[in-house]
Amino acid sequence: MKTVEISAFAPAKINLTLHVTGRRADGYHLLDSLVVFADIGDELRLRPARGLTLQVSGPMADGVPRDDRNLALRAARAAGVLDVAISLKKHLPAAAGIGGGSSDAAAVLRALKEGWGVSVGDVAALGADLPVCMAARTTRMSGVGEIVTQVNGIPPLPAVLVNPGTAIPTPAVFAALQEQDGTPMDAIPAFADAESCACWLSAQRNDLEPPAIEIAPEIGDCLEMLLAQGALSARMSGSGATCFGLFASQSDAACAADALKLQQPNWWIQQTVLGA
């Protein structure tokens, strides 16, 4: 048994783009997505113990499953480690399109590799977002999520994340998608700054945004409010409902986040830097 406690960080995953380019026979969708990671996320600690346990705390812990549905526990089981106490401090909203559960699972797998020396062969069995969350760096994600290719040339992007508090199950959004065969992303250039990245993004898409807005119209309000605060670009991440706005500087993002918090004190609103 190991004797040390290991800390692991599970950053928020943001799909800057999400093009749905086809559908497999098993119903899973083919994706083409530019994925970055934020400097905010969940905090995990793993320590040797008798048996496998999970304790969940933190400002966004409400509603997160504590039982075997939790992806942190499922990751430990998949790795065959049944003698670990996991403590998970949730800062990210669940079912929010920012991969909280998948990033937690990836953080557990990284910690188990470091501390217990074990790894899992097929991480995708834990969910389509697991491979990209294992990479935890700027990536082009394709296939149904299993193909991850490192992307260089994306500068750190000052941003504000906004979630209106509506949990949206991913399957419901895919089920509401009308067009399954969209075009892939354009080639990804190297960007000098946030402005040029935002300009390129304006010609790309998140194909899940229209069906998600049908399910939760408040997503449209998030996007409008980010743009009204001067965002260079505003879009939904993943299957929603979290939206991101890109800003020219961290001070612009901080001003926008403060103003949005005054307008919507009950929403989850966070200033961050993406892809740093």
Ligand SMILES: C[C@@](CO)(OP(=O)(O)O)[C@H](O)COP(=O)(O)OP(=O)(O)OC[C@H]1O[C@@H](n2ccc(N)nc2=O)[C@H](O)[C@@H]1O
């Ligand atoms: C949409 C994305 C984009 O990054 O992110 P989130 O919105 O979940 O953060 C991911 O592909 C989500 O990954 P993840 O949440 O791990 O998905 P899974 O648990 O494997 O699948 C949940 C359900 O989503 C649908 N699904 C997921 C991935 C995919 N490529 N095609 C799909 O059709 C299927 O209906 C599946 O039953």
Ligand SMILES: Nc1ncnc2c1ncn2[C@@H]1O[C@H](COP(=O)(O)OP(=O)(O)O)[C@@H](O)[C@H]1O
């Ligand atoms: N560690 C976890 N944190 C949050 N949700 C989790 C976790 N493990 C399992 N879940 C379940 O996974 C679902 C999807 O959560 P999450 O990964 O945060 O969202 P998304 O797939 O939209 O990015 C939630 O509804 C929740 O029930």
